[in-house]
Amino acid sequence: MTLTPYVQIIARGNNRARPMELEEARAAMGVMLDGKAEPEALGALLMVLRYRGEVPAEIAGFTAGLRDKSAVQMKADLDWPSYAAGRTRGAPLFLLAAKLVAQAGYRVVLHGWNSHQSTTASVRDALGPLGIPMDATDAPLTYLPVEKYTPEAFGLLRLRDTFGLRSCINTVLRMWNPAGAAATVQGVFHPSYRGLQAQAAALLDQNALTVIKGGGGEFERNPAKAVQCFGLRNGDHFQDEGGVFLDETRRLHEPDSLVDPVALWAGQVTDGFAEATVIGTAGLALWTLGAAPTIAAADQMATDLWADRFAGDERKLA
Numbered sequence: 511m512t513l514t515p516y517v518q519i520i521a522r523g524n525n526r527a528r529p530m531e532l533e534e535a536r537a538a539m540g541v542m543l544d545g546k547a548e549p550e551a552l553g554a555l556l557m558v559l560r561y562r563g564e565v566p567a568e569i570a571g572f573t574a575g576l577r578d579k580s581a582v583q584m585k586a587d588l589d590w591p592s593y594a595a596g597r598t599r600g601a602p603l604f605l606l607a608a609k610l611v612a613q614a615g616y617r618v619v620l621h622g623w624n625s626h627q628s629t630t631a632s633v634r635d636a637l638g639p640l641g642i643p644m645d646a647t648d649a650p651l652t653y654l655p656v657e658k659y660t661p662e663a664f665g666l667l668r669l670r671d672t673f674g675l676r677s678c679i680n681t682v683l684r685m686w687n688p689a690g691a692a693a694t695v696q697g698v699f700h701p702s703y704r705g706l707q708a709q710a711a712a713l714l715d716q717n718a719l720t721v722i723k724g725g726g727g728e729f730e731r732n733p734a735k736a737v738q739c740f741g742l743r744n745g746d747h748f749q750d751e752g753g754v755f756l757d758e759t760r761r762l763h764e765p766d767s768l769v770d771p772v773a774l775w776a777g778q779v780t781d782g783f784a785e786a787t788v789i790g791t792a793g794l795a796l797w798t799l800g801a802a803p804t805i806a807a808a809d810q811m812a813t814d815l816w817a818d819r820f821a822g823d824e825r826k827l828a
Contacts (some may be wrong), residue, residue, distance in 0.1 A: 511541045512546070512547070513551035517554050517555050519534065526799055530568050530571060532567045532568075532570050535569075535574075536572070536575040537575070538571070539574075540579065543579045552666075556673070556678065559677070560673075560678070567713060570713035570714050571680065572679075573714060576660065579660070580663065580686070580688060582654065584652075584688075585635060586619035589621075589691035590608055590618055590620070590621075590694070590795070591683065592620055592729075593624065594726045594727030594728045595624065595727065596673075599725070599726040599728070600631055601769045602730075602771065602772055603788050604725075604729055604791050605730050606792075607769060607792035607795060608651055610815045616650070616801075619654060620653040621654040621659070622683075623656045623664065645658070667680065681703065681707065681710075684696050687716075695729045695798055696720070696722075697723070697729035697730060700723075701738075704722070704741075707721050708721055708742060708747060713761065718798055719741050721741075723738070729785065729794075729795075730789070731791045731793075733754070733756035733790045734752065734757075737794070738751055738752055739751065739794065739805070752794065752809075753805075753806075754804040756790075757785040769781050775819070777820075789809065793813075794808065796812055
């Protein structure tokens with residue numbers, strides 16, 4: 511098997527090149543994940559796509575190929591990818607939002623890998639202190655490290671260190687949905703990807719999806735700004751807007767306003783902006799799940815969940 515036919519499809523020249531069709535991209539991903547791609551062809555394919563730009567059919571095909579090779583034996587109600595780099599990140603407050611959604615009775619599967627993260631921004635460092643297990647098949651909330659469940663795709667992702675550039679693999683892993691959840695949330699850094707990922711998801715028959723431009727590229731809502739939501743409901747495209755959740759002018763992650771997510775969850779510190787970030791993010795996730803008919807109603811549901819987050823807990827997190 512070789513990548514040569516697929517490189518020829520996309521790189522023949524201005525008058526002869528074309529995007530790959532979904533099944534062509536699916537087959538190309540199979541070659542890449544089998545480790546049979548020539549390094550030169552692999553680099554050519556990914557960088558031509560980087561230069562030309564990603565298209566929905568190719569992203570959908572690559573994602574289908576990834577799912578073919580990386581089945582995970584667990585179920586979920588909500589898929590929550592986390593692949594943002596850490597240069598503009600603060601504390602991973604979206605983890606608290608995922609905890610709220612899980613406490614509402616939904617099974618949430620997080621998955622990802624994050625580069626260049628400081629200690630305060632580290633997603634994985636926060637998992638244990640927040641009581642979020644890795645690889646738990648029966649927990650309401652769990653995190654799957656991508657390098658364990660699809661090491662071949664992780665190797666493709668890490669080619670960024672070689673190229674010095676992001677590739678479409680970052681987008682594909684956001685689309686992965688390893689547990690086959692009917693609903694998924696995605697954060698992007700560049701607004702143009704909101705529509706791209708929604709169109710690709712539709713080609714894969716995804717039922718419910720919400721994509722936002724989130725904090726540092728994560729699915730995390732800035733409560734001081736209106737949020738544009740793109741995605742799918744019952745398989746149909748939609749665009750909606752969540753209003754300003756908190757009347758406060760502040761960046762989502764202020765360097766001088768670092769928040770300890772463990773202490774915030776435990777009620778040991780209070781920060782209205784951080785709490786609104788958690789509540790607003792959870793609200794969008796609950797809305798995606800169909801737990802409430804509107805963003806405003808889902809925000810109220812998340813507000814109540816935050817206020818009652820210790821109900822049934824034997825202790826607060828220390």
